[in-house]
Amino acid sequence: MAINPVVRAALKALSYPDISIKKHYKLQRRLVDVTNLHLLKPLYTSFDHLIQVGDHQIPARIYTPELPGSEGALLFFHGGGWVTGNIDSYDRVCTDLARKTHRLVMSVDYRLAPEHRFPAALEDCYAAAREVFLHPEWVFAERAEDIALIGDSAGGNLAAAVSLMAKDRGEFMPTRQILIYPATYNDHTENSPFPSVRENGSDYLLTSKRVQEYMELYQGSEEDLQNPYFAPLLAEDLSGQPETLLITAQYDPLRDEGEEYGRRLAKAGVRVEAHRATDGLHGFFSLPASFEQVAECHRLIDRFLKEGLA
Template sequence: MAINKVVRAALKALSYKDIDVKKNYELQRNFVNITHRHYLKPFFKTWDCEVDSENHSIPVRIFSPEKEGDYPMLLFFHGGGWVTGNIDSYSKVCANMARITNHNVVSVDYRLAPEHPFPAGLEDCYQAAKAFITKEENNFKEITIIGDSAGGNLAAALSLMARERKEFSIKKQILIYPSTYNNHSETSPFQSVHLNGTDYLLTSKRVCDYMELYKSNDSDYSNPYFAPLLADDLSDQPETLIITAEFCPLRDEGEEYGRKLRAAGNKVEIFRIKDALHGFFALPPSFPQVKICYEIINRFLDEVSNVEE
């Protein structure tokens, strides 16, 4: 099936030369940050602050809807293969998210690999979630964690970690084309790796390179916090929305994670966006795939809220 030409052209603008990520990760990081930076004066409300951790501070940026009011929160973890991306490169995405969902969006600037390998970024996301969820003035039932790609991986792993540590509870999570498995080579059991792993925005080789940079050692590949699909026990997980893209190599592992969550007794919704590539969530909201994605997200948030009431 041929992909929509408009979507292909738009995502090509987000793409980059297929360099050796492991050898040139700094170049890759700088390119992503420069090409995705929001240079114009923002027409939205933001606040920059920090979350204190044991030996460092974690920057976060809060995006609010246009009108004053008390809004629920989306705690957002950006994509970028655990190696690239930051709160600046995702400012447009988060501003649109706040406006379209009518939520405060808190974007977490977690530490990146390879300078800070697994589980440093995950621990930053955990500490940020703990800080916001356990604040007395916050109602934890109104906080949903959300992430795309590597950020979806971090959100899923964070939910597993929160269950084990029992310091706070996560009620809702949204995983957008998440990375959940540890094998994206020619031996992968998932067809989407073989069908979509060479000719689109995200290649299977690039995923493998990112994971090589993210790991601390080879044993990380068998750690469920590194690859959540490996978890033996997926009980007591948040109500979950998983959104995948038709032409994404991570498609099948994301959907399999949803099925495994559902089999463990969790409430899960899984949607595949037709004619979409990995990375489509960063496109302008006027694109049909992005519109559909937000319709699904808003319906999920409303449904959960109604259940809680």
């Protein structure tokens, strides 16, 4: 289904001017904080927690469902290009996730670039996952197998990278991951092998130029570009990765690389369920739960967690 021409024109106008994130990332952070300010907090039970790792602490926020039970938990990594976003800006997303899936959600406030470049955010997410998977009772789960990783955009990248790192380090291993329009590749210029970078890279709010700048702020060195923990699609061996629910968006520059990651996982013998949100734009999962695309995501996530993949 094509986007209404009036809506398309409005999206194109909103995509310009495409200010330089590299120059104005602090302004972008403030805009994210303001646009996600909730004057009326949704009704939920939550509490903040600090995870001590070495010489620093990783803040996390735990959301409990309205009817808590023993169905398991979700470890959530937020989006924002590794540069913006925090547990406050994702309050509503995580509240809705806990409410709609009837599971506890722990949201991780990892360190942001460029003050903390790769692999700082990933190491924070891995450390949080390690603590939760080795101590599932912290999130009121009976078993580590009852905990799933989930992330959107940059958070989807981090979730995938945590799973890769977990397999390599051998301390724990997630059994399920939910990747929502994840960034999985290292090139979003005109040279990208993925058509969606060009097809959806200028007129749908998130531009390919902005994605490229986010990645440049995140990377610590040129060598990072070839690191599978930075760009999971570069991993040579994807066998043994968790069962994966992959959700992409039709009008997203990251669409094709996300779907290719799903195909690569499946080719390696991993169970994968892939869904593309028709007419979806990058970031739609942050909309209120009443939006049909978001509601459908919640249904897919709930079913995936309850039934797994056949």
